[in-house]
Amino acid sequence: MLPDGIEIRKVLESEFDIPFTVSKTIDGREPVFWITPTNPGKELFTLKISFQNRVRLRMEFIPEKYSVSFIQAMGHRSEEAKMRFVAYAKALSAKGAKYSVRANSKDLNIDAPNEWPTEWNSFEARVTKMPVNIDAESSYADIAADWSSLMMGLVLSLADIVPIDPEEDVIQGREEGSLQRVTTNRYERNPLNRQLCLAIHGYACKICGMDFEKTYGEIGHRFIHVHHIVPVSQLGAGYVIDPLNDLIPVCPNCHAMLHRKNPPYSPDEIREVLRVHNYSMYYKNVPSQIKKVAEPETEYGKKEGVVSNNNRR
Numbered sequence: 001m002l003p004d005g006i007e008i009r010k011v012l013e014s015e016f017d018i019p020f021t022v023s024k025t026i027d028g029r030e031p032v033f034w035i036t037p038t039n040p041g042k043e044l045f046t047l048k049i050s051f052q053n054r055v056r057l058r059m060e061f062i063p064e065k066y067s068v069s070f071i072q073a074m075g076h077r078s079e080e081a082k083m084r085f086v087a088y089a090k091a092l093s094a095k096g097a098k099y100s101v102r103a104n105s106k107d108l109n110i111d112a113p114n115e116w117p118t119e120w121n122s123f124e125a126r127v128t129k130m131p132v133n134i135d136a137e138s139s140y141a142d143i144a145a146d147w148s149s150l151m152m153g154l155v156l157s158l159a160d161i162v163p164i165d166p167e168e169d170v171i172q173g174r175e176e177g178s179l180q181r182v183t184t185n186r187y188e189r190n191p192l193n194r195q196l197c198l199a200i201h202g203y204a205c206k207i208c209g210m211d212f213e214k215t216y217g218e219i220g221h222r223f224i225h226v227h228h229i230v231p232v233s234q235l236g237a238g239y240v241i242d243p244l245n246d247l248i249p250v251c252p253n254c255h256a257m258l259h260r261k262n263p264p265y266s267p268d269e270i271r272e273v274l275r276v277h278n279y280s281m282y283y284k285n286v287p288s289q290i291k292k293v294a295e296p297e298t299e300y301g302k303k304e305g306v307v308s309n310n311n312r313r
């Protein structure tokens, strides 16, 4: 098992694509995690994650030395950025957390972002969740990783430090010597949209139900693609993405099938294809396939610890 801070850092870095620095202190008997987007010498803010009596989680935005211009810029964000901030706040509530977000020492009304001031000279954010389930020492880091990624998303949605990849094809695999491509778009790869979609929908494929952690164990933890249901080319300029209705988690197989035509198939169309054609066939064939594959794998597994070097070719 990885040390606590590394676990949290890995989760955040895979979700946001920017580097983080995580440290841990102890308050009483419980850990406190300090999470900062890495920006050596010019730290912008820290999220403090603490626990009380093994049941209460508390997260707090702490401004750092270089936060003044960062907070000023938060007040001037686009409509889309504000809607994403609102979506994060709502996702926190939906998961049973209480939050308070304030600018210039006044509450920000989540239902009326157009009434927010634009000149911000202070920003405060606090989130509490009770109860949280601490049943082992390792639970602290797991819970901190899950919840800090939502809180980090809330703050970063009003920041300008999350990269958005330029539009490009993602090479998905080879088939008969030719490249098979899945065309993802910048909405699907925007880490904040992606993460919001997953906070709302979870990590199982919305088409076939595939859950990578259930199927592959730990290496499948938090693995899934995100698909934009309505093609971006059909959206008007200034369209504000709605991570609840516009994006869905899909496994790479279903994702590839969605993109077999352009514009893509709808999720319902692929569900129907699975239902009438492939699904029952798949399950009929599974037992024999598993037998064939499982035997050599078991052998391999037995030998692995002893002669692991022989397996590298």
Ligand SMILES: [Zn+2]
Binding pocket: 205, 206, 207, 208, 209, 210, 250, 251, 252, 253, 254, 255
């Ligand atoms: Zn699927």
Ligand SMILES: [Zn+2]
Binding pocket: 183, 184, 185, 188, 226, 227, 228, 255, 258, 259
């Ligand atoms: Zn897609």
